[in-house]
Amino acid sequence: MKQTNTSPHNQGVLIKINPPIYTVWEDGEIINCTLSSSFHSDLAVGDKIIYFRHSESREFIGRLERRNFLVRRAARSKPSRYDQPQFLAANLDLLVPVLAAREPAPKWNWLDRCLVSAEASDIPVLICINKKDQVDQSNKNTHRDINEVLDEYRKVGYPVIEISALTGQGMENLRAMLTGKIAALSGQSGTGKSSILNFLQPALNIRIGSVSKHTGKGRHTTTSSELFLMHGGGMLMDTPGLREFGLWGFEGEDLAQYYPEMRPYLGTCRFGLSCRHDEEPGCAIRQAVTRGEISPYRYRSFLYLTKEN
Amino acid sequence: MKTHFEYQKNSLFRKHKLNPLNHDFSCIHCHLPVSASVLISRVKNRNHCPYCLWSRHLDLFEPGDRLSACKAGMRPIGLTFKRERNRYAASLGELMIVHQCSDCGKFSLNRIAADDDSTMILTVLERSPVLTSELLVYLKHEGIELVFSDRVTEVQKQLVGDFLG
Numbered sequence: 001m002k003q004t005n006t007s008p009h010n011q012g013v014l015i016k017i018n019p020p021i022y023t024v025w026e027d028g029e030i031i032n033c034t035l036s037s038s039f040h041s042d043l044a045v046g047d048k049i050i051y052f053r054h055s056e057s058r059e060f061i062g063r064l065e066r067r068n069f070l071v072r073r074a075a076r077s078k079p080s081r082y083d084q085p086q087f088l089a090a091n092l093d094l095l096v097p098v099l100a101a102r103e104p105a106p107k108w109n110w111l112d113r114c115l116v117s118a119e120a121s122d123i124p125v126l127i128c129i130n131k132k133d134q135v136d137q138s139n140k141n142t143h144r145d146i147n148e149v150l151d152e153y154r155k156v157g158y159p160v161i162e163i164s165a166l167t168g169q170g171m172e173n174l175r176a177m178l179t180g181k182i183a184a185l186s187g188q189s190g191t192g193k194s195s196i197l198n199f200l201q202p203a204l205n206i207r208i209g210s211v212s213k214h215t216g217k218g219r220h221t222t223t224s225s226e227l228f229l230m231h232g233g234g235m236l237m238d239t240p241g242l243r244e245f246g247l248w249g250f251e252g253e254d255l256a257q258y259y260p261e262m263r264p265y266l267g268t269c270r271f272g273l274s275c276r277h278d279e280e281p282g283c284a285i286r287q288a289v290t291r292g293e294i295s296p297y298r299y300r301s302f303l304y305l306t307k308e309n
Numbered sequence: 310m311k312t313h314f315e316y317q318k319n320s321l322f323r324k325h326k327l328n329p330l331n332h333d334f335s336c337i338h339c340h341l342p343v344s345a346s347v348l349i350s351r352v353k354n355r356n357h358c359p360y361c362l363w364s365r366h367l368d369l370f371e372p373g374d375r376l377s378a379c380k381a382g383m384r385p386i387g388l389t390f391k392r393e394r395n396r397y398a399a400s401l402g403e404l405m406i407v408h409q410c411s412d413c414g415k416f417s418l419n420r421i422a423a424d425d426d427s428t429m430i431l432t433v434l435e436r437s438p439v440l441t442s443e444l445l446v447y448l449k450h451e452g453i454e455l456v457f458s459d460r461v462t463e464v465q466k467q468l469v470g471d472f473l474g
Contacts, residue, residue, distance in 0.1 A: 278380075279380055285378075286378040286379075286380070287378075289378035290378050290379055290413070296369055296376040296377070296378060297376065299376075299378055300375060300376055
């Protein structure tokens with residue numbers, strides 16, 4: 001028998017996915033929904049969805065078009081499995097890739113992947129370096145000086161903020177930058193994403209872990225993404241640690257347009273837009289790297305991603 | 310749009326954790342195929358061809374960093390002995406090939422690989438005297454002292470050992 005709807009359909013924002021329960025936020029109300037059997041879609045936290053209020057339960061039946069989304073290649077459960085996309089977040093005003101200043105050691109290639117994904121979806125980015133206190137305590141750092149690397153990103157045009165969720169250094173600046181926006185914290189495990197949220201809103205009391213003494217890596221304490229409402233306005237998303245950030249849906253030859261510093265040179269190579277910027281003679285991007293206008297590290301990361309995709 | 314097969318093929322790099330920038334290549338000068346396998350060359354970063362000894366300008370700050378965007382061919386201009394003495398070697402340091410970039414003129418020192426053609430190495434040694442005196446002075450200023458034909462015995466000893474007497 002066909003069930004009749006007792007109320008019109010409503011719209012809300014998906015704030016947590018914990019199948020079979022999908023938590024939706026609508027005008028200050030938090031509602032637990034179930035997924036309609038007729039609805040098959042890759043859902044992400046931040047999606048705007050349409051749901052029906054039944055007398056006993058609520059189930060949602062549709063997703064509104066996304067303004068933007070962050071996607072990566074999903075980790076495969078078996079080597080024989082096909083690669084699949086994994087939608088990490090949707091409808092963001094700001095993406096905040098969080099890296100630790102020292103432990104776990106920052107992976108700049110990871111950051112470049114994240115930035116390329118954000119550029120492809122037109123998501124503004126704020127690079128956040130957490131655990132700044134660790135650098136002050138010890139000069140022992142990774143093989144590249146972190147300040148030099150950050151200057152390279154600043155030169156490209158990405159805003160960078162250095163904070164410490166432990167001491168509170170730079171946290172008020174971060175709060176000001178996040179106020180009124182829907183933002184997502186993303187990063188490897190152990191970089192302090194949940195600690196940042198706890199500092200900004202202590203009442204949340206999110207479970208946090210420490211970095212393993214043996215491996216120097218995080219312990220994957222957060223296991224699912226969740227969007228939290230902030231007191232000052234806006235929403236902030238906590239995400240599980242991402243060990244890898246495989247690009248999804250990119251063609252190798254198109255990647256240069258997602259590197260802002262390479263965009264002015266596109267089409268000016270001898271082979272025009274057909275140039276792969278690798279070994280072609282008369283490549284304007286290679287010449288710019290040689291002149292010091294593009295960081296050789298960013299160029300190497302570009303080549304790495306080009307050959308991988 | 311890529312097929313799933315293409316994604317699987319590209320995932321080979323990830324599966325075996327290969328650096329896609331350090332792979333087998335064709336020589337920029339003689340166009341012969343060169344294997345970058347460490348099992349064959351016994352060196353970690355294979356830059357030069359074992360047949361003609363031409364290299365490529367791939368590294369910028371340190372060997373193997375692959376940060377150079379020049380990528381032009383590097384001509385073997387001579388041989389030198391490494392300043393720091395190898396712990397297990399004889400009194401001399403390790404024999405190295407001196408390369409000069411044909412585009413930007415940068416010099417680099419490269420370790421001799423296990424599969425390098427010894428005859429070609431000796432040919433490079435014989436050709437060294439034809440270098441201009443300005444270049445030799447510049448090399449000396451850079452801290453690179455070239456080996457000439459008068460030390461051919463020492464070079465041969467490094468290449469094939471001293472069992473020939």
